[in-house]
Amino acid sequence: MPFHVMIIPTLGCPSNCSYCWSSAEGSPIMSIEIIKETVEWLKKFRNDPVTFTFHGGEPLLAGPDFYREALPLLSEGLRHMKLAFAIQTNLWKLTPELAQILAEYDIPIGSSLDGPQELNDLQRGTGYYEKTMHGYEIAREHGLNVRFICTFTSYSVRFKEDIFRFFLENGLTLKLHPALPSLRDKNPKKWALDPEEYGGLLIYLLDKYLENLHEIEIMNINDLCRCLFSGRGTICTFVDCMGDTFAVGPDGSIYPCYRFVGMPEYVMGNVYSHPSRENLADSDAWKVMHQFKEYVNQQCGGCTHIRYCRGGCPYNAIVHNNGELKGVDPYCAAYKKIFDEIVERFNRELFGSSYIEIAASPSEHMKYAKPGIMSLMQKLASN
Numbered sequence: 001m002p003f004h005v006m007i008i009p010t011l012g013c014p015s016n017c018s019y020c021w022s023s024a025e026g027s028p029i030m031s032i033e034i035i036k037e038t039v040e041w042l043k044k045f046r047n048d049p050v051t052f053t054f055h056g057g058e059p060l061l062a063g064p065d066f067y068r069e070a071l072p073l074l075s076e077g078l079r080h081m082k083l084a085f086a087i088q089t090n091l092w093k094l095t096p097e098l099a100q101i102l103a104e105y106d107i108p109i110g111s112s113l114d115g116p117q118e119l120n121d122l123q124r125g126t127g128y129y130e131k132t133m134h135g136y137e138i139a140r141e142h143g144l145n146v147r148f149i150c151t152f153t154s155y156s157v158r159f160k161e162d163i164f165r166f167f168l169e170n171g172l173t174l175k176l177h178p179a180l181p182s183l184r185d186k187n188p189k190k191w192a193l194d195p196e197e198y199g200g201l202l203i204y205l206l207d208k209y210l211e212n213l214h215e216i217e218i219m220n221i222n223d224l225c226r227c228l229f230s231g232r233g234t235i236c237t238f239v240d241c242m243g244d245t246f247a248v249g250p251d252g253s254i255y256p257c258y259r260f261v262g263m264p265e266y267v268m269g270n271v272y273s274h275p276s277r278e279n280l281a282d283s284d285a286w287k288v289m290h291q292f293k294e295y296v297n298q299q300c301g302g303c304t305h306i307r308y309c310r311g312g313c314p315y316n317a318i319v320h321n322n323g324e325l326k327g328v329d330p331y332c333a334a335y336k337k338i339f340d341e342i343v344e345r346f347n348r349e350l351f352g353s354s355y356i357e358i359a360a361s362p363s364e365h366m367k368y369a370k371p372g373i374m375s376l377m378q379k380l381a382s383n
């Protein structure tokens with residue numbers, strides 16, 4: 001059973017994106033001792049394959065010396081486990097030296113761009129685009145694989161056509177995130193993407209993807225189809241992540257996920273005390289995450305998508321209800337909408353429209369007479 005450990009070397013970040021909820025000014029940088037203790041903790045914790053993702057804040061603020069020591073400590077100290085690495089960074093601090101270190105471990109990079117320069121910089125700050133693209137060039141020169149996450153906000157969703165065209169014309173894989181309400185903001189919902197709008201956006205992107213199936217990858221649509229057709233979640237949002245995902249904060253505190261880092265009430269333990277699974281299970285954070293699982297079984301019991309949706313992201317559900325279990329992931333409406341749409345299109349393609357249906361509604365038939373879900377499934381299978 002693979003598991004995931006996110007390492008958060010700092011919550012600091014040189015950027016100041018308008019809708020950010022996960023960085024903190026003055027956050028310390030993780031010491032290499034924490035990595036050594038993480039290795040000692042995990043040696044006894046479990047022996048399954050593990051992916052380490054360096055996340056932030058901005059993880060490259062930790063600098064080359066940190067990675068030059070941390071990567072061999074983890075890979076050699078835990079060589080009995082199957083290890084993989086990844087990093088999520090805005091690339092501003094990527095130097096040839098750092099790129100060389102990441103390349104030695106073949107580390108895939110996730111970065112962020114919200115679309116064309118003007119739109120991106122309006123949301124993420126003047127100069128963001130150029131700094132990220134500069135880092136992107138360095139990454140490419142070192143053979144690193146970079147994918148960009150595009151955050152759609154209540155503002156940028158109005159420019160979805162421009163954003164899609166930007167990713168298509170630049171040959172970039174598109175992965176999107178809806179902007180979450182920022183807990184740091186006086187007006188937390190200002191940039192947040194409304195669930196209905198998010199659902200509509202996913203359907204728009206499904207259409208655009210099918211029109212351009214061999215020219216672009218849209219990760220979210222791929223993942224949604226994989227979830228549906230395998231009958232189980234294939235990304236963290238759609239599985240019971242609790243107990244298989246952990247985050248280690250800059251001071252060694254252990255949290256259920258990077259999204260909780262810096263929130264003391266969600267600390268489950270610390271790497272210095274090498275906690276067992278049972279020790280972590282005694283924490284309030286572990287308990288509330290597992291209560292969410294039970295809550296989903298009740299609340300989503302009547303939903304046809306429960307097996308591969310699992311109520312969505314517990315962070316979205318819990319934190320935005322001030323720590324109480326009062327609802328599932330607020331993006332439920334979006335998930336339902338896109339899952340229903342894919343199922344409906346697939347059934348139409350599989351079983352075809354009857355003569356009567358076509359005669360009664362020729363325009364409806366035409367709507368589906370284009371590359372469809374089957375073509376996408378073939379593409380995913382051949383990959």
Ligand code: SF4
Nearest residue numbers: 236237241257313315
């Ligand atoms: S809390 Fe949300 S973001 Fe974090 S691992 Fe779970 S599903 Fe993923």
Ligand code: SF4
Nearest residue numbers: 300303306309311332
């Ligand atoms: S779509 Fe909504 S109701 Fe259905 S399982 Fe997901 S969160 Fe629950």
